Amino acid sequence: MRLTEETTLPAGALPLAGLKQHLQLGSSFALAPDQDALLDSHLRAALAVIEGRIAKALLTRNFLLVLEGWRDADAQALPLAPVSAVLSVQLIDAGGAVTLLDPARYRLIRDQHRPRLAGTGAALPEPGTGGRVELRFQAGFGESWADVPADLAQAVLLLAAEFYEYRHDGGVQMAALPARVLALIEGWRQLRVLGGGRRG
Structure with missing residues (x-):
């Protein structure tokens, strides 16, 4: 079995402004300028991780x-x-x-x-x-970020913020998903039974 994404998310599809606000509120300091591309890459990475963990496409x-x-x-x-x-x-x-x-x-x-x-x-x-x-x-849940369930949207923001915070450590601090991210996605996870075959 091979699964391939045939359409990619356009620029502006992910909550860049929301991530900036989250980081500024959490750290109490202004972000360095010209970091939009970096923040977008962290959002895309966080989205991919969350989608992989729960087998859900957040955006269509x-x-x-x-x-x-x-x-x-x-x-x-x-x-x-x-x-x-x-x-x-x-x-x-x-x-x-x-x-x-x-x-x-x-x-x-x-x-x-x-x-x-x-x-x-x-x-x-x-x-x-x-x-x-x-x-x-x-x-996918919809084409707009507003269509994504609130707990999953929050999980993406939290994980993207973690990626940003530990961006210089080579991933040492991110060996596992943070507990608060796991708590948000737990209800959306599914058991993979028989490799995709019929259940029960």
């Missing part, structure tokens, strides 16, 4: 999931949530021939933690030996 982007075959022919679990749309499903055989599946042959089962792609009335069609599936989908 398009993703490509490549599979050698379905883990479960009835319903394939998707590795990120919340999924708002399945954009396309392609079967590519061993010779490279591409078959675009009719959307009428599958449906999205929405779930806060474990969205799935299921066949409609039958099992999902297989790509065949040596082939693969390319599944494109859209995931």
Whole structure:
């Protein structure tokens, strides 16, 4: 299984002003000038860490999931949530021939933690030996930072602030996520069962 982000976050998508305010309130001193690029990089790194820990896309982007075959022919679990749309499903055989599946042959089962792609009335069609599936989908809470749940938004700010504070120590102080960040994201974490297959 390989998951690739196909759209990147545009400049201004992350709460740069919010991080600046958080840092200034916490340290009681003004930030050095011309640090927007550095702060943005810390926000992007914090976002990636949080998303990886909870298997959620905080801001809406398009993703490509490549599979050698379905883990479960009835319903394939998707590795990120919340999924708002399945954009396309392609079967590519061993010779490279591409078959675009009719959307009428599958449906999205929405779930806060474990969205799935299921066949409609039958099992999902297989790509065949040596082939693969390319599944494109859209995931995220919304396009604006205001759409991100408050606890997750706060976790990103806190972690970005930690990255900024320890930016000169080579990561020694950041061997693990801070307890307050873990407390904020705990309710959003999911158990990975059967490597993405059916639960229970």
